[in-house]
Amino acid sequence: MQTNFSLAQLADAATAESEAILRKCVHCGFCTATCPTFQMLGDELDSPRGRIYLIKDMLENDRPADPRTIKHIDRCLSCLSCMTTCPSGVNYMHLVDHARTYIEMTAKRPLADRLLRQMLAMILPYPARFRASLMAAFWAKPLAPVLKRFGTHGRRLAALLTLAPARAPARALHAAPGTYPPPQPAGETQAPARNGRVALLSGCAQSVLGAHINDATIRLLNRAGIEVVLPRGEGCCGALVHHMGREHDAMDAARANVDAWWTEMEGEGLDAIVITASGCGTTIKDYGFLLREDENYAEKARAVAALAKDVTEYLTGLDPEILPAPVENPVAGARGLVPSTLKVAYHSACSMQHGQKIKQEPKTLLTNAGFSVHDVPEGHMCCGSAGTYNILQPELATRLRDRKLENIAKVSPDIIAAGNIGCMTQLASGADIPVIHTAELLDWATGGPVPEGVR
Template sequence: MQTTFTEAQLRDPGTARANEILRACVHCGFCTATCPTYQVLGDELDSPRGRIYLIKDMLENERDPDARTVKHIDRCLSCLACMTTCPSGVHYMHLVDHARAYIETRYRRPLGERMLRWMLARTLPYPTRFRVALLGAKIGRPFRRLIPDARLRAMLEMAPKRIPPVSRNDDPQVFAPAGAPRMRVALMTGCAQKALNTDINDATIRLLRRLGCEVVVAQGQGCCGALTHHMGREGDAHAAAAGNIRAWMAEKRAGGLDAVVINTSGCGTTVKDYGHMFRNDPLAGDAAEAAGLALDVSELLARLEVPAMPADHPARGMRVGYHAACSLQHGQKIKDAPKALLKAAGFEVAEPADSHLCCGSAGTYNLMQPEISAQLKARKLRTLEAVKPQVIAAGNIGCMMQIGSGTGVPVVHTVELLDWATGGPVPPALADAAA
């Protein structure tokens, strides 16, 4: 794609990166075949190619964003399926993230939307605040049909039936390996996950210890920054990311780290991009090193070789419907490891049709774009339930909440099944379903 940025414009690092990405695009349209919003809406401007044209026009002309441009960019899930499909290697993620930051500084949204975005940014990344909000949503949920605003209804519907108790495992501490030590790893405990489902971190710690890992929950770590990053709130996102970088690098220098383990794939995609986010910052070196240490839990488990469950284990042969989170398969290019781990452990793994398409969760997307999100959820549920699973496994808390809100099939994290297979307890979601 030909661009006409001036030399003065290209002195801005964000614009220079956008120029590189735009010039890599050859207009082929392969991305439209795998874009969920284009599949649902059928509008060229709701495809990556269409959004690229809108972003190019906005940035080259240095114009204030108009409502039409903002609408179509807001509708992007950032599922990154387009990056998997693109034959030219267009890094759409960096482009749309830059566009969102540009919009955030130069477009004045309606008051109600500004308030909603402010509330989400000040609630979701903070587990205690999020727990309070979930409690309020749980109380208000029976009255959701009386609320005319679809986004407020979506927030009430997101509240889980049971808000889990606070887990002390999420506090800063060190867990010794259960056997001979093999690795020393930091576990990113996340933010929303600590309020929505504490079973995931608990299972991760048990499993990693069982496999010989010393597990560190570092002092000072918190939200990865993804939730605010995708809203264009660059300052908030970078502040959260900087806290993690400092926490992990302090731990690495004090006792050494072989990896930073992440069991929420949406966080993993962002953490692995810290080097880019801080490329022009004094933290650049540490950011790149922290990003290089980051591993999805399935990547680490593949290196550690999880043993198979005993022949008489009650889970042997259990049929698992595997949901591939977009941030895992497209953002991190991890497609086979989770399925291979489950199969090797003794589960039967079934993958649904159109597994490349998003479930509609996408961070705050199901709250900000509830109508489109609901269509994508219904589509995903149909394909998952069609494989007749006894349990659905995923590697991202947002996907788990989205899918779990629409099916009676238990939904668990992949690591919970692997923990169970190797000596851990039955995943609570499965135990509750059997009760």
């Protein structure tokens, strides 16, 4: 793609990066075949190629974002399916992230829109605030059908209430910062062998909505002789605010995490930073790019990003000899279910398959643990979660969720397995079968408790 940026414009590092990305696009349109919003709406401007033209025009002309550009950029899920499809290597993720930051800096959204976005940025990344807001949502949930009658913003608030769980989420067993070594076997006098040491991301939304996921992961890693540390000072990865264009907030979150993990890296050392929410994993693996202009953090951020691994990615890389083996008689669920009797539909989150290029590892681990694992038709398509997308774009998100659940139903599974809390919450809001994290299923198969949803 030909571009016409001035030298003054290219002096800005973000603009120069976007210009290089734009030049790689050859207008082939392969991205339109896999873009969920284009598939639903049929509008070229709701495809990656169409959005690229809008972004190019906006940046080249140094103009504030107009309502049309904002609408079509806002409709982008950042599912990154287009990047998997693109034959030219266009880094659409970095381009659309820059566009969102530019929109945030140059456009003034309607008041209700600004207030909602501000509320999400002030609540979701902070577990204590998020937990308190969920308690309020429990009481307000009956109002969701009424709110849907009050236009776009009413439907967005209704989506917030609809996504809230039916009861207060349990707190994590391993919630406090600290070190969790493999347990001492009964009757043993010597400490068990330590086969590795990792930091585990506690996260923000997941630590409230799915605290049991990290509990299961710690048990699973401990069985492999892996010491797990929850570093003091670690928090939200920054993805939620980054995708709303609040780049400075995202960078502050990234710096705090880099500081927390760097302390552990310089102390007893880390073999990996293990992540159980793939949306967070995609962002943390990009810290080197996000903080590339920060001379105090650029090198540290690259080192941290290099250590970041999804839990299934990390387990796959371990010596098979130390991996916990499936137990012969796992604890059965309320219906007498055990792993070997279960048919599992594996939902690959967009951030997992497109963002991190992790496709086979979760399925192989589940299969080796005794589950009957099945791919979902149209597996490349987004479920509609996409961070805060199911709140800010509830109609499109619901259509994508329903399409995904229809495809899952074709497999006739007993359980849906996924590796991202956003997808799990989104699918559970419309599914009539359990949606369980991959790590929980692996924990159960190797001697852990029955996952809560299977009971």
